[in-house]
Amino acid sequence: MTSWQNNRAARDARIAAGAGLAHGKVVEASDATRLLEAVIRPGDRVCLEGDNQKQADLLSRALLAVDLSKVNDLHMVQSGVVLPEHLDLFDRGVAKRLDYAYSGPQSARIARMLFGGKIELGAVHTYLELFARYFIDLTPHVALIAAVSADRDGNLYTGPNTEDTPTVVEATAFKDGVVIAQVNEIVETVPRVDIPADRVHFVVKSDKPFFVEPLFTRDPAAITEGQILTAMLAIKGIYAPYGVQRINHGIGFSTAAIELLLPTFGERLGLKGRIATHFALNPHPALIPAIESGWVRQIHSFGSEVGMDDYIRARSDVYFTGPDGSLRSNRAFCQTAGLYACDMFIGSTLQIDLQGNSSTVTASRIAGFGGAPNMGSDARGRRHPSEPWLKAGAEADPDSPAPLRRGRKLVVQIGETFGDKNVPLFVEKLDAIELAEKLNLELAPVMIYGDDVTHIVTEEGVANLLLCRTAQEREQAIRGVAGYTDVGRGRDRSMVAQLRERGVIRRPEDIGINPLDADRNMLAARSIKDLVRWSGGLYAPPSKFRNW
Amino acid sequence: MEDLSFHHPVRERAGGIRQSAIVGVVASGNLEVLVERVLPDAECAVEIKTAAMGFGEVWSAVIGDFVERYSPGGLKFSINDGGARPDTVSLRLAQAVRLIAGSDR
Numbered sequence: 201m202t203s204w205q206n207n208r209a210a211r212d213a214r215i216a217a218g219a220g221l222a223h224g225k226v227v228e229a230s231d232a233t234r235l236l237e238a239v240i241r242p243g244d245r246v247c248l249e250g251d252n253q254k255q256a257d258l259l260s261r262a263l264l265a266v267d268l269s270k271v272n273d274l275h276m277v278q279s280g281v282v283l284p285e286h287l288d289l290f291d292r293g294v295a296k297r298l299d300y301a302y303s304g305p306q307s308a309r310i311a312r313m314l315f316g317g318k319i320e321l322g323a324v325h326t327y328l329e330l331f332a333r334y335f336i337d338l339t340p341h342v343a344l345i346a347a348v349s350a351d352r353d354g355n356l357y358t359g360p361n362t363e364d365t366p367t368v369v370e371a372t373a374f375k376d377g378v379v380i381a382q383v384n385e386i387v388e389t390v391p392r393v394d395i396p397a398d399r400v401h402f403v404v405k406s407d408k409p410f411f412v413e414p415l416f417t418r419d420p421a422a423i424t425e426g427q428i429l430t431a432m433l434a435i436k437g438i439y440a441p442y443g444v445q446r447i448n449h450g451i452g453f454s455t456a457a458i459e460l461l462l463p464t465f466g467e468r469l470g471l472k473g474r475i476a477t478h479f480a481l482n483p484h485p486a487l488i489p490a491i492e493s494g495w496v497r498q499i500h501s502f503g504s505e506v507g508m509d510d511y512i513r514a515r516s517d518v519y520f521t522g523p524d525g526s527l528r529s530n531r532a533f534c535q536t537a538g539l540y541a542c543d544m545f546i547g548s549t550l551q552i553d554l555q556g557n558s559s560t561v562t563a564s565r566i567a568g569f570g571g572a573p574n575m576g577s578d579a580r581g582r583r584h585p586s587e588p589w590l591k592a593g594a595e596a597d598p599d600s601p602a603p604l605r606r607g608r609k610l611v612v613q614i615g616e617t618f619g620d621k622n623v624p625l626f627v628e629k630l631d632a633i634e635l636a637e638k639l640n641l642e643l644a645p646v647m648i649y650g651d652d653v654t655h656i657v658t659e660e661g662v663a664n665l666l667l668c669r670t671a672q673e674r675e676q677a678i679r680g681v682a683g684y685t686d687v688g689r690g691r692d693r694s695m696v697a698q699l700r701e702r703g704v705i706r707r708p709e710d711i712g713i714n715p716l717d718a719d720r721n722m723l724a725a726r727s728i729k730d731l732v733r734w735s736g737g738l739y740a741p742p743s744k745f746r747n748w
Numbered sequence: 749m750e751d752l753s754f755h756h757p758v759r760e761r762a763g764g765i766r767q768s769a770i771v772g773v774v775a776s777g778n779l780e781v782l783v784e785r786v787l788p789d790a791e792c793a794v795e796i797k798t799a800a801m802g803f804g805e806v807w808s809a810v811i812g813d814f815v816e817r818y819s820p821g822g823l824k825f826s827i828n829d830g831g832a833r834p835d836t837v838s839l840r841l842a843q844a845v846r847l848i849a850g851s852d853r
Contacts, residue, residue, distance in 0.1 A: 424836075425836075425839060426833075426835050426836065426839070429839075616833070616835060617833075617834070617835060618833040618834065618835065622800070622831065622833055659835045660835075683834060683835055684806050684809055684810055684834035684835070689805075689806075689809055715838075715839060715842065716839075716842055716843060716846055718839075
């Protein structure tokens with residue numbers, strides 16, 4: 201007779217094998233490796249929870265130490281390859297195949313290992329895309345996750361950094377997988393239940409809190425006049441005319457400058473309440489002055505940010521919080537919000553080509569995509585109208601009848617024409633293409649495709665690509681804001697002048713901005729200490745940002 | 749180090765009466781600009797000492813655009829460059845013209 205419950209039986213056998221090491225569900229940290237050897241089978245798909253912020257670091261070390269005769273050739277399906285141990289797994293042979301989304305700090309080593317054939321690469325994804333595949337063809341057999349605390353039954357409190365956990369657990373626990381959580385402490389009662397106990401099979405108590413990276417803190421002291429100028433151009437040249445209220449900001453210094461200019465420059469332009477009111481955004485410390493000045497009505501977050509917990513707790517009108525008072529973040533929902541419910545994405549990149557394609561890949565680094573492509577793309581399934589979306593759609597396609605015309609999300613690339621060490625932002629050919637050739641990839645790792653980009657902002661001005669009618673116009677519009685880079689100096693001057701006549705390119709003076717007014721005194725906060733002061737002492741920056 | 753020198757004929761005299769001014773700092777990625785009102789009204793000169801070699805073409809383009817845009821007649825600019833980006837150079841030159849013109853912001 202055919203059995204239709206083989207997977208459930210296999211799951212029960214795994215749990216039974218691990219149960220000998222547990223008291224109830226609780227396993228000592230010293231037994232973590234033995235637990236993993238008991239539960240994981242060779243070739244399993246394993247999600248080792250690691251994203252761009254929180255890391256199941258104890259479980260990574262435990263997995264690295266397994267007996268290779270018991271556990272080997274794993275297929276890792278995880279959003280972040282961030283800790284050295286994540287790659288050590290492949291060096292040692294514990295894991296063989298990888299599907300992931302983001303690899304910030306390991307971007308150079310992951311590139312070397314891919315070139316060296318140490319890792320069999322499935323694909324590099326965006327967060328939402330990888331989460332989606334957890335439910336279709338990359339469902340984990342075992343999930344190794346991180347939480348703040350657990351009770352004896354296994355109810356988990358993930359705290360402000362809930363991030364990916366509910367998504368990973370949903371896919372694993374409801375498809376006959378095993379969920380193992382590392383927690384900072386075992387408590388009588390958890391402050392709130394983020395993950396119900398019946399989805400958690402084992403709990404390992406860690407001797408130290410899981411690692412969290414303060415990835416979204418930008419020190420206002422490091423913001424340059426050039427970044428302030430581009431931020432002014434964006435506010436007055438894009439936010440204001442489109443009336444953009446629902447926004448996702450990238451993590452660069454240019455967007456930090458925008459956040460710090462809202463209560464000063466933005467206020468003088470009379471834009472309060474008309475722009476930048478709702479965000480899909482991590483709790484950026486740089487947004488504190490705008491929040492305190494009454495600009496921001498609501499923020500939903502992918503994760504939390506180190507040092508912001510008390511501030512968030514005290515500003516629950518703005519942030520999403522649980523019954524315990526602390527932030528509830530959720531990466532999958534926030535990515536969805538950024539994709540469907542925001543009218544604008546604005547962020548920086550490392551390279552932009554003549555078609556407007558952009559990439560953060562360089563010849564020796566593969567940083568992955570993270571979430572930017574979800575934010576920085578037009579959602580073709582969107583159906584609700586809004587003023588900026590309709591206006592952008594009308595600019596792109598003035599001839600279609602309005603009731604049948606799609607709107608467009610504003611996807612804005614902002615940056616200075618030269619980046620760190622005088623490396624040009626604009627290039628004839630993306631390094632990503634060379635990398636794809638070297639690694640034999642079918643797709644070059646393009647962060648944001650040119651046909652999704654609507655505006656490019658540099659210190660030289662704003663290029664509105666929605667108004668370009670031919671590929672040639674588009675190329676000249678990009679060259680026309682590329683400054684003194686080779687791409688910029690290669691412009692057709694008369695065509696750029698015509699594009700300026702038509703308002704496709706707008707210079708600072710066309711927008712009513714004098715570059716000489718771009719001054720650090722315009723920033724609402726000029727240091728981390730200023731941010732602490734704005735927060736009334738509620739923001740507690742991590743030590744590496746304290747210099748007083 | 750590389751020394752560069754540019755001379756341009758200029759449409760009109762720079763505004764103001766101040767005789768000299770200095771902006772910026774010599775630091776990595778930054779530059780110091782000393783501007784002096786020492787030339788005939790229809791001339792402008794820019795003398796550059798730069799830490800970065802081989803960027804003569806970019807300097808030429810930056811200075812050409814600057815002269816076209818600000819018409820800094822009668823001014824001599826002496827630049828100590830610590831490898832600043834072209835946009836920073838443009839900004840400092842514009843700041844120098846504003847400062848010697850004597851108007852405050």
